[in-house]
Structure formats: structure tokens, C-alpha cells
């Protein structure tokens with residue numbers, strides 16, 4: 001069990017000011033726009049729009065990334081750090097495509113909180129719900145931003161109800177919108193008794209903020225049209241009666257989400273949300289590990305790999321391992337122990353994603369994300385320490401739901417294909433299974449789109465056209481149990497057995513019925529749909 005947030009000791013100030021979070025949303029809700037405004041207000045970029053690429057590669061990048069490229073290491077904006085008031089924010093990007101993947105899940109193991117962005121007209125959509133469930137599994141605190149209030153949106157109570165009912169979480173309004181669509185003028189800040197007015201003329205201007213003393217303050221009438229003012233007073237009164245007040249502890253435990261209403265594109269409500277992240281999102285939290293948890297305030301550095309990105313620069317076949325620091329104060333050039341291989345590694349060229357300073361930072365603290373370029377030693381789930389044999393847990397691998405045979409377009413290139421497949425498997429982009437009978441490989445993924453992505457990447461990064469063909473199998477299960485029993489079981493069921501890319505034994509199956517039968521007839525082994533990354 002992890003310590004409850006309330007029982008945690010005070011952290012060193014450098015660690016206590018860090019907030020590490022991800023944004024969860026359904027495509028099109030406004031994640032990119034909000035990210036861009038975060039970077040703008042965090043001083044990491046000078047002008048919105050400047051960093052926005054169109055089309056397929058549309059994502060926010062900071063200038064720092066371009067500089068990294070000049071140095072020969074290119075990194076996508078998988079993590080972005082920037083300062084806001086007294087805080088250091090680390091925003092970890094969740095993959096944008098609509099296929100839910102393990103990558104997304106593992107990204108959420110590297111953060112302490114999530115910002116849920118919903119579209120005010122659409123409410124809670126499918127992808128948001130899936131991601132929310134993952135956050136719930138980890139009891140991650142969630143702050144909500146209801147975006148696009150400058151458009152016709154749903155009734156506010158309806159939105160709040162939908163979140164409460166659909167996601168089974170208490171919702172407390174941190175702000176209350178005034179009008180909507182064309183009539184939208186701004187919001188009433190329920191936490192600080194302020195009136196925030198949107199500036200429609202300049203999208204990058206921060207809203208005008210006016211201190212007021214409650215809803216009876218005559219100043220309100222100077223800024224809010226009469227009909228909206230009556231409605232506001234009525235709604236806020238109702239909200240205060242019907243909805244729970246903000247309870248920081250409940251937020252930290254993941255039972256309550258504060259909601260801000262705004263319009264990312266108009267920069268409206270974004271600063272209030274950022275203040276909210278500072279005030280209500282947690283400090284760096286302890287990491288689950290064996291044989292003991294790792295606390296951020298520990299003097300020694302420990303961290304774990306939650307993502308590997310290969311071939312960022314195809315000329316160098318480099319890989320960057322993204323490491324979440326779980327404890328301590330990291331300095332460039334440090335020697336760390338790679339726990340799985342027990343080997344020491346000197347981290348001389350860490351990539352720190354500090355966007356504002358535009359120079360390679362020399363240090364990082366618990367809560368930060370660093371990128372370590374390497375040649376394949378670092379794999380997802382690996383732990384790095386200053387010597388102690390600790391293993392961070394809770395970074396699972398899921399059984400793929402779709403399997404296909406893969407063949408090289410040119411049969412002479414089979415060896416090349418094998419190499420490419422294993423590299424992508426290490427990156428976590430797919431699972432590779434080598435059946436014990438016959439030749440060739442089976443590729444397993446969680447979402448259908450991943451086959452396409454994989455095929456395109458093998459072709460562009462390795463110059464190898466590939467073909468995917470239907471497999472006779474539909475799912476895979478890891479076989480767990482005493483070593484001799486697992487081996488005996490594998491010998492008896494050779495036609496169903498394969499080894500995954502880590503060499504672990506899996507049982508390939510055509511139907512659920514098969515799995516039930518094995519579980520009944522072979523109680524000495526278990527078939528599992530997940531495994532811990534080792």
C-alpha cells in the first residue's frame with residue numbers, strides 16, 4: 001500500500017513545487033490547444049500558433065526540441081516542463097490517436113494527476129471514459145476543464161450530472177460560466193470570488209479579472225448583462241446547494257474532481273486551471289516498488305522507464321528511454337545502476353525537456369521526466385537506482401486483442417524483418433510472438449490502427465515492405481506457474497505455444513472456451529492477460 005497523501009512528510013521545496021500530469025481527452029476536445037496555452041503562459045513559447053504543426057504530426061513542440069535536433073538528438077514533445085508562478089509543471093503527453101494503447105496506460109503510470117478535457121457540447125466521450133477508468137485504477141486525482149464554452153454547449157448542470165453519473169466521481173464547480181455560445185462573457189470564479197471576463201478580440205490575451213465581494217456586489221452589474229446576471233445568481237445558488245464544496249483531500253484521493261469552464265482557444269479559464277493544478281494536484285507521490293516503495297524525498301536517485309521511443313533519428317538508430325524520477329536529485333553525469341542487468345551506466349547526455357530556458361538543464365528532481373539516449377539497454381519497466389536493487393511495479397503489459405502473421409515483402413529480408421520487429425516490440429509498439437512450430441512471426445496489437453502504423457514505420461524506417469495476414473489465433477495468454485510445470489505444459493501443447501519478445505511463454509488460442517478448458521484441466525498453470533514488464 002502507498003501512504004495516503006495526508007500522511008506524507010513535507011518534501012524538499014524543489015520537489016514540493018513540482019506537478020507532473022497528463023491530459024486525458026477524446027480527440028478534438030482541445031488537448032492540443034490547451035497544451036499550447038499552457039506553454040504560452042508557462043513562458044515556454046512566445047506566441048500561440050507558432051508551434052503548431054498541421055495534419056498527421058499535429059502536436060505542440062517547444063523550440064527546445066528544435067535545439068535538441070541541432071545537437072543530434074531529436075525528441076518529440078513527449079514531456080514538457082515549464083514554470084508557472086512558483087510551480088514547475090511537467091506535462092507528459094498521452095498518444096493522440098484514437099486507438100487505446102498500452103503506451104497511453106503506461107504514460108499514466110508516470111504522472112501524479114490527470115487533467116480531463118471535455119467538449120462542453122459533447123460531454124464525456126468514449127475515449128475520455130476509457131482513459132478515466134485507467135486513472136481510477138491508479139486513484140489518480142483528476143481536474144476537469146470543460147472547453148469550448150464560447151460555442152453552444154450543454155446546460156452546465158447537465159454536464160456536471162453526466163460526469164457524476166457516468167464516471168462515478170463527485171464534481172465541484174471551481175468556476176461557473178456566464179452565458180454560452182455567442183452570449184458567453186466569462187466565468188465567476190467560485191473559489192476566489194472573482195469575475196473573469198473573456199476578451200474576444202485577442203485570443204492570446206488573458207481574461208480581465210475583477211475582484212468582487214460575492215454575488216450581490218454592484219460591480220457585477222457593470223460587467224454582466226442583466227439577464228445573464230439573474231441567471232448566474234440563480235445557478236450559483238443552486239450549485240452551492242446541490243453540489244459538494246471543494247474538498248482537497250477528496251480530490252487528492254480521486255473521489256472528487258473540480259471543474260473549470262473555459263475556452264482554450266480564447267485563452268479563457270486556462271490560468272485559473274493552472275492555478276488549480278498548483279493548488280489541488282498533488283506533489284510528486286511515492287512509487288510502488290519491490291521490495292519497498294520509493295518516496296520522492298529520499299536522498300538517493302531512483303527512476304523508472306515508462307516509455308521508449310526508437311528511431312527518432314533514423315540515421316542513428318537511437319532510442320530515447322523516458323524516465324520518471326521517483327526520488328532524489330539527479331545531476332547530469334551521474335552513475336546509476338540499471339537494476340535488471342545490475343550494470344552501472346553513466347547518464348552523460350540526459351535530455352531534459354525544459355522549454356523555457358532553452359538550454360540543456362544540468363539537474364532534475366523527483367517528479368521530473370528525463371530522456372536517456374541509449375542503444376537498447378533500457379526497456380519499459382526498467383528501474384534505475386544509485387545501487388539498491390529496487391524494482392518499480394505496476395507497469396503492465398496487456399495481452400493483445402488482435403493477432404496477425406507478418407511477412408517481409410521480399411523473403412530474402414526475413415532476418416531484417418525480425419530485427420525491426422524486435423525493436424518495435426521493445427518500444428512497446430506491438431508484441432511479437434515466435435510460434436514453437438513453423439517459421440515466421442505473429443504480431444499482436446491492442447487496436448487495429450496499430451498494424452497500419454507498424455507497417456508504415458517498418459517500411460519507412462527500415463526500407464522493408466511488409467504484409468500482414470490473418471492468423472488462425474485470436475488471442476494470447478502468458479503462462480505462469482512453477483518453471484517445470486510451465487515447461488511440461490508447453491511441451492504438451494506445442495501447436496499453441498509461442499515465445500514473446502522477452503522470451504516468455506505464451507499460449508495462443510482461438511477462443512475463450514479454450515482458455516476455460518486449460519484452466520480447468522491444468523490447475524498447475526495460470527493463463528494471464530497481463531504481465532509485469534521486467
Ligand code: G4P
Nearest residue numbers: 027028029030031032033034147148150151263264265266
Ligand atoms: P485535440 O488535440 O484534443 O484533438 O483538439 P485540438 O486542440 O486540436 O482542437 C480541436 C479543434 O477545436 C480545433 O479546431 C481547435 O481550434 C478547436 N478548439 C479548441 N479549443 C476551442 C475553444 O475553446 N473554442 C472553440 N470554438 N474551438 C476550440 P480545428 O478546426 O479542428 O483546427 P484549427 O483549424 O482551428 O487548427
